[in-house]
Structure formats: C-alpha cells, structure tokens
Amino acid sequence: MAREMMFAEAIAVAITEEMQRDPSVVFYGQNMAMTDRDPFVRKFGKDRVRITPISETAEMGIAIGAAMNGLRPIVELYMAEFMLVAFDEVINEAPRLRYMSGGQVKVPCVFKAGFGFAAGWAGQHSNCTYHAMMGIPGLKVAVPSTSADAMGLMRAAIRDDNPVVYLHHYMLTIDKGPVPEGEHIVPFGVADIKREGTDVTIVATAWMVKKSLAAAEQLAKEGVSAEVVDPRTLAPLDIDTIVESVKKTGRLVLVDQAPRHASAAAVIAGEVAEHGFEYLKAPIKMVTALNTSVPYSEPMESYVLPSEEKIVSAVKSVLARHAAAV
Amino acid sequence: MAASSELGKDKLTWMYTQMCRIREFEERVKRTFVEHPGVIRGHAHLGDGAEASIVGSLATRHENDLVMPSYRCHGYPLVLGTSAKAVMAEIYQRKTGVCKGFGGSMHLADPAHHLPTASGIIGQGIAHAAGAAYAAQVKKTGQVVYSFFGDGSSKQGAFYETLNMAAVWKLPVVFVLENNEYQAYTHIKLEDANAIAGDPLSQKAKAFSIPGATVDGTDPLKVYDAVNEAAERARAGKGPSLIESKFYRFSPHGNAITVPPVPTQFQEHEAIEVYGNKAEFAAAQANDPIKKFRAHLIGAGVVTEADAKKIEDFVRTEMDEVVKFALESPLPAPEDALNYVYA
Numbered sequence: 301m302a303r304e305m306m307f308a309e310a311i312a313v314a315i316t317e318e319m320q321r322d323p324s325v326v327f328y329g330q331n332m333a334m335t336d337r338d339p340f341v342r343k344f345g346k347d348r349v350r351i352t353p354i355s356e357t358a359e360m361g362i363a364i365g366a367a368m369n370g371l372r373p374i375v376e377l378y379m380a381e382f383m384l385v386a387f388d389e390v391i392n393e394a395p396r397l398r399y400m401s402g403g404q405v406k407v408p409c410v411f412k413a414g415f416g417f418a419a420g421w422a423g424q425h426s427n428c429t430y431h432a433m434m435g436i437p438g439l440k441v442a443v444p445s446t447s448a449d450a451m452g453l454m455r456a457a458i459r460d461d462n463p464v465v466y467l468h469h470y471m472l473t474i475d476k477g478p479v480p481e482g483e484h485i486v487p488f489g490v491a492d493i494k495r496e497g498t499d500v501t502i503v504a505t506a507w508m509v510k511k512s513l514a515a516a517e518q519l520a521k522e523g524v525s526a527e528v529v530d531p532r533t534l535a536p537l538d539i540d541t542i543v544e545s546v547k548k549t550g551r552l553v554l555v556d557q558a559p560r561h562a563s564a565a566a567v568i569a570g571e572v573a574e575h576g577f578e579y580l581k582a583p584i585k586m587v588t589a590l591n592t593s594v595p596y597s598e599p600m601e602s603y604v605l606p607s608e609e610k611i612v613s614a615v616k617s618v619l620a621r622h623a624a625a626v
Numbered sequence: 627m628a629a630s631s632e633l634g635k636d637k638l639t640w641m642y643t644q645m646c647r648i649r650e651f652e653e654r655v656k657r658t659f660v661e662h663p664g665v666i667r668g669h670a671h672l673g674d675g676a677e678a679s680i681v682g683s684l685a686t687r688h689e690n691d692l693v694m695p696s697y698r699c700h701g702y703p704l705v706l707g708t709s710a711k712a713v714m715a716e717i718y719q720r721k722t723g724v725c726k727g728f729g730g731s732m733h734l735a736d737p738a739h740h741l742p743t744a745s746g747i748i749g750q751g752i753a754h755a756a757g758a759a760y761a762a763q764v765k766k767t768g769q770v771v772y773s774f775f776g777d778g779s780s781k782q783g784a785f786y787e788t789l790n791m792a793a794v795w796k797l798p799v800v801f802v803l804e805n806n807e808y809q810a811y812t813h814i815k816l817e818d819a820n821a822i823a824g825d826p827l828s829q830k831a832k833a834f835s836i837p838g839a840t841v842d843g844t845d846p847l848k849v850y851d852a853v854n855e856a857a858e859r860a861r862a863g864k865g866p867s868l869i870e871s872k873f874y875r876f877s878p879h880g881n882a883i884t885v886p887p888v889p890t891q892f893q894e895h896e897a898i899e900v901y902g903n904k905a906e907f908a909a910a911q912a913n914d915p916i917k918k919f920r921a922h923l924i925g926a927g928v929v930t931e932a933d934a935k936k937i938e939d940f941v942r943t944e945m946d947e948v949v950k951f952a953l954e955s956p957l958p959a960p961e962d963a964l965n966y967v968y969a
C-alpha cells in the first residue's frame with residue numbers, strides 16, 4: 301500500500317526513520333532545531349540535532365571529521381549555493397580523504413541542499429551546481445523528482461559509506477505523490493523510467509522530470525509516444541538504462557535546468573554518443589537554460605529556463621529530422 | 627566631518643527625512659505583498675528598525691565614499707540619492723528598475739550613486755568592500771568604503787579573512803556590523819559565542835587588533851559619532867574599524883518562503899512566531915528609532931511638531947508616487963535576459 305506524501309515530508313520521514321534506526325546519524329544546520337519544540341530535537345535530543353551559525357566551511361568540515369570518527373552526519377544547507385562558500389569541503393576534502401588514505405578511512409555524510417528555485421530568487425539563489433560535483437570521483441549526487449524517490453534516495457544516502465550531495469528541487473517541495481509503505485529504499489545508480497514510450501527518449505532530473513512528463517502528455521495527444529527516463533542519481537550515473545531506451549526509440553532529448561555547458565545533459569550526451577551512436581536516428585538535442593545567470597524578473601526568467609513548450613518543440617525537431625531523412 | 631553635536635538644522639532635518647523615507651518605503655514593500663500579490667517575487671528583506679543605523683552611518687560620508695550593503699539593501703540607495711522610483715521598480719521586476727529587473731530586492735546596485743553592488747550570499751560583500759577600499763588606497767582617491775553586514779554574517783569565513791587582511795593592509799574601510807539580534811529565524815544567543823558569553827560583538831575586533839566599538843543603533847547621532855570616528859581614522863590611513871550597531875528589525879527576516887503559486891506575505895516577527903516572546907518584540911517597538919529621533923528633534927527645538935508632520939506627509943506622498951510609478955512601469959522583454967552576460 302502506498303501513502304501520499306509531500307516531497308519535503310518524504311525527506312523528513314526518511315531522516316527521522318534513519319535516525320531511529322541508527323544512533324550514529326546526526327542532523328544539523330542553520331535555522332533548524334531552534335527550540336525544544338522542534339520535532340527532531342524532541343525525538344533525538346540536542347546532541348544529535350543542532351543549530352549552527354552561518355558557517356558552511358565549519359558545518360561541512362565538522363561533518364567530515366565526525367564521519368571519520370564514527371558518526372553519520374546530515375548537514376542541512378538549505379540552498380545548494382550556500383555550499384559554494386565552502387566548496388573545498390564538498391569536492392576537495394570529503395571525496396578525497398578515503399582515496400588518499402589508501403582506503404583506510406571512510407566519510408559517510410550527507411550534504412542536503414535545495415536547488416533550482418525558479419521563483420524570482422535571481423542570480424545567486426536559483427542555480428544548478430550539480431555539474432561541478434557529478435564528476436568528482438568519490439562523491440555521490442542524488443537529484444530526486446518524486447516523493448517516493450526523495451524518501452528512498454535519502455535513506456540510501458544516509459546508509460551509504462561515501463559522502464553524498466543530496467539535492468532536492470525547491471519547486472517540488474509541496475508536490476504530493478505516493479510513497480511505498482515500509483523501509484522504501486532507492487539504490488543509487490539506477491535510473492527509473494517515469495513514462496514508457498517508443499518514439500523518443502527524454503532524459504531529465506528533478507523539476508525537469510515534471511516538465512518532461514507534461515510535455516510527453518501533450519505529445520501523446522499529437523500521437524507522439526515519448527519515454528521519460530530519470531537517472532535519479534547523477535553520480536553514479538546509469539548510462540545503461542538511457543542507452544537501452546535510446547536503442548528502443550532512436551531519438552534522444554536531454555532536458556536540464558542548468559546552462560548547456562554546466563549541465564548534466566552535456567555529460568549524458570557524450571556517453572550516448574559513444575555508447576549508443578548506432579541507435580540514433582537523429583542528432584541528440586539538448587534543452588537547457590540559456591547561457592545567462594538567472595534573472596529576477598519573471599518574463600526574463602521564464603525565457604532562459606527550459607519549458608514544456610521548448611521540450612515539445614525539441615522532440616518535434618528530432619522527429620522531423622528523421623522524417624526528412626527517410 | 628564634525629561631531630554630531632555640531633550638526634545643524636538642515637542636516638538633522640535631512641536625517642529625519644531619510645529615516646522616514648526608509649520606513650515608509652519598506653511599509654510599501656510589505657503592503658505590496660497584500661495589495662498586489664505576485665508583483666514582488668523571491669525573497670525581500672526589509673530595513674525597518676535599521677533607519678537610525680543606516681542614516682547615522684551614511685550621514686558621515688564624504689562625496690565619493692562607497693557603500694556596500696548586504697541583501698537587506700533597500701534603505702541605503704534611498705539615502706544615497708538613487709531614485710526611490712527606480713528602487714521600487716526593481717523590486718517590482720520592472721524594466722525601469724535600477725537594475726532593469728535583473729537583480730531584484732536582494733541585489734540593488736547603483737554605482738552612479740556610490741553603491742556598486744549588494745551580494746545575496748552571506749559575508750561575501752564584506753570582502754568586496756575591502757577590495758573597493760584597496761582600490762581607493764592604490765589610486766589615492768581618498769574614498770572610505772562603508773561595509774554593512776549582519777550579526778549572523780560575522781560567522782562566515784569571509785568576515786575573518788577580510789578583517790584580518792584589511793587590518794594588515796590598513797585599508798580605508800569601516801565595517802558596520804548590524805546587530806539586530808537575529809540571523810533569519812535564529813536568535814543570536816543560539817549562534818554567537820560573544821553573545822552567549824554576554825560580551826559585545828565588537829569584541830571580534832580584538833582578534834584583528836583593530837578598534838571595535840558597540841553603539842546604540844537606534845540613535846542616529848550616536849551611530850554618527852562612532853562611524854564618523856572610524857571613517858576619519860580610515861581616511862587618515864590608519865586602517866579599518868569594526869562598529870557594532872545594535873538595533874532591532876521590526877519585520878520578520880523576509881516574506882514567507884513559498885513555492886508558486888502559493889502566495890507569500892510577511893508573517894509575525896520570529897520573536898513571536900518562533901520563540902513566543904511577545905515582550906521582546908514589544909520592548910523593541912517601544913524603542914522605535916524614528917519616534918525617538920522625532921521627539922529628540924522637537925525637544926531640542928530643531929523642528930516643530932508641524933515641521934515633522936510636513937516631512938511625514940511629504941514622504942507619504944513621495945511613496946504614493948513611487949508605488950504608482952513602479953506599478954505602471956513595463957516589464958522587461960523576455961529576450962532582454964540575454965544582455966549583460968559579459969562586459
């Protein structure tokens with residue numbers, strides 16, 4: 301039996317249940333656990349649940365140290381951009397230490413952060429930074445698109461023995477969706493086919509999955525059958541499932557909220573070009589943000605970001621390409 | 627600049643007027659969320675309660691001195707001479723905005739009026755201010771740079787790195803730490819080691835062996851004197867100072883964070899909303915910097931009750947026009963977004 305849950309709620313439930321299961325899991329960050337009435341403080345006490353100052357370097361660095369000495373910290377960072385003031389900890393400490401120690405230490409910690417808030421937060425609070433993390437060996441990156449995946453990936457992130465950047469999309473925060481009962485876990489590195497189709501493969505993550513599904517719905521009305529694949533984690537990245545889908549459909553549209561050269565789409569395109577070239581009936585098409593920072597004013601913001609219409613027209617263009625060829 | 631005791635009627639009246647303008651402007655921003663939902667997007671942070679601190683500080687400026695505020699930046703450009711219409715239009719997403727709709731509430735910029743930029747990322751603007759001061763030092767412009775940031779921001783690495791370097795390089799910068807007792811929803815007693823120990827935050831200056839002073843940020847004249855001394859010191863080539871200006875913000879941190887299309891508004895102050903501390907909030911309101919300065923000016927015979935009313939009426943009329951202008955202004959064209967990526 302599935303239960304309905306909001307995206308944010310599914311994450312909170314996963315954290316709560318993992319903290320109940322494993323006393324070494326701790327949870328801290330800014331602007332949380334402010335009073336004794338806080339539900340996490342009530343359940344787990346102030347040793348395991350803490351408020352921090354605005355000190356991302358210390359927050360994440362302390363998580364790394366604690367992880368090497370037996371804890372499994374989850375750091376609440378709110379917005380992925382706030383990690384940037386302490387990016388050394390994310391990409392040049394957490395994922396490097398095990399390797400440099402010749403496998404002697406492990407750093408199980410979760411850096412939890414929202415991203416992509418396309419709601420007038422302007423240039424410094426609405427970006428997508430996953431491209432900078434998904435290529436760092438030793439670091440895992442989760443980008444759920446549904447309540448069920450949000451819960452399952454958070455559980456997997458906490459249990460993982462490696463540092464994980466867990467990115468939840470702000471625009472999905474209050475979306476409701478079914479979540480399986482029990483200890484629902486989504487393994488890392490396993491893509492999910494969110495909608496089956498035969499004419500074209502659309503690959504998207506997080507909020508872009510929602511937009512792609514809406515586009516697929518619109519295309520279905522016009523007789524086009526689109527398959528929507530959600531990698532769910534960008535590191536590890538399940539290229540096999542994507543290539544399998546392309547083998548079936550012969551066409552690939554990649555949807556990504558980041559600007560083109562800072563997108564996961566560019567990486568996926570490269571992998572498919574190498575591993576799935578023979579299946580392609582048309583060139584790969586990328587629908588990404590335009591090459592600008594995110595502007596504040598709504599007409600400009602919508603203009604630079606991928607939209608349902610842009611996805612639909614990209615799909616039509618790869619289909620047209622084939623029609624012209626035959 | 628002279629000591630505050632030597633300030634004449636014109637300057638004092640100007641100071642009161644600017645304080646009223648900031649308050650009225652912020653009231654209009656807040657009301658917009660109720661009267662015109664959707665016109666302001668994202669996150670807006672208000673400076674009501676900070677008027678004495680902002681105006682007392684900026685009243686010490688020399689003509690070309692620069693100002694670098696945080697994302698809570700509406701008040702400063704109003705005082706510096708930026709058109710209030712252009713500031714409101716920016717917050718309203720308009721093409722006529724001071725940043726043409728690119729920046730919004732958190733990122734006001736008007737270099738022509740000595741405000742180069744405002745960063746939305748905690749602490750980073752502190753370094754930018756020191757950098758502007760470095761340029762002033764190298765180019766011998768005589769400028770002093772005023773850096774404004776919150777109590778919470780003083781826990782960011784950029785604060786420590788920058789204050790040390792500014793001290794080493796003797797940069798002409800005044801660091802104004804605006805202590806409003808909160809960083810977002812967190813009370814200062816939960817996150818600042820000095821505050822927890824009962825020490826002033828200006829004590830942080832000792833770590834860099836620079837002057838540090840704590841001042842009543844609800845009294846523009848006290849702020850004026852403290853900042854003036856620091857600015858003159860900086861101008862004389864003796865390096866930076868840290869001024870802790872203590873006041874209270876009357877509005878909550880920002881409008882509620884919601885996902886569209888869920889509407890957003892300003893809720894109760896965190897003192898009440900989070901901590902259930904009505905007494906703290908009431909005490910702060912009873913210590914309203916604008917009311918106090920008004921009473922002071924009337925008591926000292928600088929202005930009459932009628933003069934004060936005239937100023938307040940003038941400001942209300944101005945802000946009526948500001949809102950009207952911003953509402954009637956056009957939005958940018960979608961393709962405008964492609965501009966300004968590179969110089």
Ligand SMILES: Cc1ncc(C[n+]2csc(CCOP(=O)(O)OP(=O)(O)O)c2C)c(N)n1
Binds near residue numbers: 879
């Ligand atoms: C590096 C970074 N971390 C977190 C935030 C989120 N944030 C925005 S405002 C704020 C509170 C700042 O408080 P303070 O410095 O006291 O300034 P105030 O808002 O009180 O003026 C926080 C934590 C941010 N913008 N940047």
Ligand SMILES: [Mg+2]
Binds near residue numbers: 806
């Ligand atoms: Mg503060």
